Amino acid sequence: MKRVKIKFSSVTHAMNAKDIIQKNGGRVSIGKNTNPGMNEGCGYFLIVIGEAEKIMKILKINSIKIVGYDYI
Amino acid sequence: MIYLDNSATSFPKPKCVIDAVNESMMMYGNYGRSSYEMALKTTEKVYNCRKKVARFFNASTERVIFTNNCTMALNMAIKGIAFNGCHFVISDLEHNAVLRPLEALKKCGICDYSIAKVERDVYKTIQNFEREIKKNTVAIICTGASNVFGIIPPYRYIGSLAHRYNLKLILDASQIAGVRKIDLKKDNIDILCCAGHKGLYGPTGIGVFVLNDDINLNTIVEGGTGSNSLSATQPELLPDRFESGTPNISGIIGLSSAMDFIEEKGVDKIYNHEISLIKYLQKNIEFSNDIIVYTNFFDKGIRRVPVFSFNVVNKPSEEVAALLSKDSICVRAGLHCAPLAHKKYNTDKIGVVRVSPSIFTKKIQIDFTINSLFKIAK
Numbered sequence: 454m455k456r457v458k459i460k461f462s463s464v465t466h467a468m469n470a471k472d473i474i475q476k477n478g479g480r481v482s483i484g485k486n487t488n489p490g491m492n493e494g495c496g497y498f499l500i501v502i503g504e505a506e507k508i509m510k511i512l513k514i515n516s517i518k519i520v521g522y523d524y525i
Numbered sequence: 526m527i528y529l530d531n532s533a534t535s536f537p538k539p540k541c542v543i544d545a546v547n548e549s550m551m552m553y554g555n556y557g558r559s560s561y562e563m564a565l566k567t568t569e570k571v572y573n574c575r576k577k578v579a580r581f582f583n584a585s586t587e588r589v590i591f592t593n594n595c596t597m598a599l600n601m602a603i604k605g606i607a608f609n610g611c612h613f614v615i616s617d618l619e620h621n622a623v624l625r626p627l628e629a630l631k632k633c634g635i636c637d638y639s640i641a642k643v644e645r646d647v648y649k650t651i652q653n654f655e656r657e658i659k660k661n662t663v664a665i666i667c668t669g670a671s672n673v674f675g676i677i678p679p680y681r682y683i684g685s686l687a688h689r690y691n692l693k694l695i696l697d698a699s700q701i702a703g704v705r706k707i708d709l710k711k712d713n714i715d716i717l718c719c720a721g722h723k724g725l726y727g728p729t730g731i732g733v734f735v736l737n738d739d740i741n742l743n744t745i746v747e748g749g750t751g752s753n754s755l756s757a758t759q760p761e762l763l764p765d766r767f768e769s770g771t772p773n774i775s776g777i778i779g780l781s782s783a784m785d786f787i788e789e790k791g792v793d794k795i796y797n798h799e800i801s802l803i804k805y806l807q808k809n810i811e812f813s814n815d816i817i818v819y820t821n822f823f824d825k826g827i828r829r830v831p832v833f834s835f836n837v838v839n840k841p842s843e844e845v846a847a848l849l850s851k852d853s854i855c856v857r858a859g860l861h862c863a864p865l866a867h868k869k870y871n872t873d874k875i876g877v878v879r880v881s882p883s884i885f886t887k888k889i890q891i892d893f894t895i896n897s898l899f900k901i902a903k
Binding site for chain 1: 575
């Protein structure tokens, strides 16, 4: 399975997303960028095991705003 | 000690709240800023409290903003929504936490406000509010319950009226939260401001500011939020936009436990317990010619929270409170920072003695209070 790193603007949104992904059976951990860029919000990210499209769809349905995501 | 001043600050606090605050001092640090384990654990604790408050008021988690108290939340709401030349409508039961920010804005020439009378008749009350709405009115501010007379204005209908005119309803929920269920959506509330240390049984120094929807509000405090740090502009995203600086982490963790306590007890059970004590007190003192009761809890035409007010004939309210204090009974007397409510009941010159129980108050303590009152009223 792929690992997706999702970046957030606010730690509250990151925690909210963590909750929602876990409720949907996803495995997720939270971390913080060591050097967040200008547009990388709070620097908090989630590492999720799964398909990015599916995860993004879940987050979108729940109105969770993200800064971006990458496969790692 | 018999503590009957829970409308000011609930006491004692539930043991789980005391334990949580103690634990927070030993185990939790800053939140939302760092990646070390303690910071992440603290962040999770803060988030959990936000989630509980959101569930309690039927709001979205990110729209729960922690403040120092209800006064700060009300200032954020009033000054955040105000613009040059705007107008507010407020009820005639409002606390100085509403009145003074409005007066300050009025003195600066920014806004004006009108006061609408809350009456027994819901329809008349709504008419009174509607009459005060002007073209430049931006919001109606209403208390969830009077902190002096316990009256619950029909805020759900007032909210409905506000929305008909495209206005916002700002609710001061300090006296009602924890004793009556509040649902932001069903009750048509746009902004809810609430203290954490009263009916929610949390520590002092914590309040909440809850938004029902995306409302365009200016900030009154700007600063570090732990997000978008390279930008000199305050972030737009909630809750960060309104939470600058390190929050009261211990207060939040204490409030989180307090929310569990209320959930476990149940709001209805808390209300019924307190109302039964108030009715018992009223029944035992109202027949006296030496005691004037202002809050009739047997009148089904007026909805009230358990706040009981009275005076002893020919004795200033502060003197009665001082005499009760000699018997280790703690009540609040005077004007309760609510001059509008006192003017409404013609008690603005003398004040009233206010009794407000909690879930921890026992019937025997009310018996003791009744005995002490009759000694004073002799």
